[in-house]
Amino acid sequence: MRKLMTSFLFILLTVSVYAKETLVFSTGEWAPYTSQKDPNGRVLQTIVTQTFKLADIEVLYKYYPWKRTYKVALDLEVDGTVAWFKKKEREESFYFSKNPLVNIKTVVFHLKSFDFDWKDFDDLKKYKIGGNLGYTSTQVLLDRNIEVEIVRTEEQNFKKLLLRRIDITPTSFFAGYYLINKLFSRDKAMLFTNHTKQVVPQSGIYFLIPKKHPKGKELMDIFNKAHDKLIKSGKHDQIIDDFISK
Numbered sequence: 001m002r003k004l005m006t007s008f009l010f011i012l013l014t015v016s017v018y019a020k021e022t023l024v025f026s027t028g029e030w031a032p033y034t035s036q037k038d039p040n041g042r043v044l045q046t047i048v049t050q051t052f053k054l055a056d057i058e059v060l061y062k063y064y065p066w067k068r069t070y071k072v073a074l075d076l077e078v079d080g081t082v083a084w085f086k087k088k089e090r091e092e093s094f095y096f097s098k099n100p101l102v103n104i105k106t107v108v109f110h111l112k113s114f115d116f117d118w119k120d121f122d123d124l125k126k127y128k129i130g131g132n133l134g135y136t137s138t139q140v141l142l143d144r145n146i147e148v149e150i151v152r153t154e155e156q157n158f159k160k161l162l163l164r165r166i167d168i169t170p171t172s173f174f175a176g177y178y179l180i181n182k183l184f185s186r187d188k189a190m191l192f193t194n195h196t197k198q199v200v201p202q203s204g205i206y207f208l209i210p211k212k213h214p215k216g217k218e219l220m221d222i223f224n225k226a227h228d229k230l231i232k233s234g235k236h237d238q239i240i241d242d243f244i245s246k
Helices: 002-018 043-053 066-074 088-093 121-126 136-143 154-162 173-183 216-233 235-244
Strands: 021-027 057-063 080-084 094-096 102-111 130-132 149-151 169-172 192-210
Touching (some): 021 066, 043 057, 043 102, 088 094, 094 216, 102 154, 136 169, 136 192, 154 169, 154 173, 173 192, 192 216
Parallel strands (some): 021 057, 021 080, 130 149
Antiparallel strands (some): 094 192, 102 169
């Protein structure tokens, strides 16, 4: 019995020594950057997962509506969150990755048949605009007293565009065309276009860890060092190129 207990303890110790650390991050539906539904829509998750893999740390993701995604990270229900633009109030509560995961260009989408142009935000007030709950671009418009019809998913807005229930919708250039080609036939996809002017200046999107996390700074240091390695190896850009070509 004593030998059996000794063997059992040895096995437990061996498992604990060699078991990889697992972290849990919150994220939302924003294909092709993050997605629960589409395995080909997880470019940011792949970058974060592969970065931590270099540090021998495994990663799991929990999916929420975007406002909830931020709050569960703030409340330490998860270890971090993917992925966010920099904002002063966010930087007060979170450590941001040193390098952005990707750079985002946010533009206005509309149908080619719709006569649309804009030079400043006042020009947008005459249009019926579709926005997304929790998105920076939506908040930018609301902050300028521009009326926005808010929905939970970008898919809804592109379907509303095609049905002419809204005139325009702002979103990432990359994500917009990804969704258009995913949702519609080639003939219908050809009906969409975008304005070249950006709704918000091009900016990076980052991985966040809450400052209240007991190992927050340590984990972010680990991520930053591993992410530098991923970038220098060329694998960071390769991940992005692979997803674009899918």
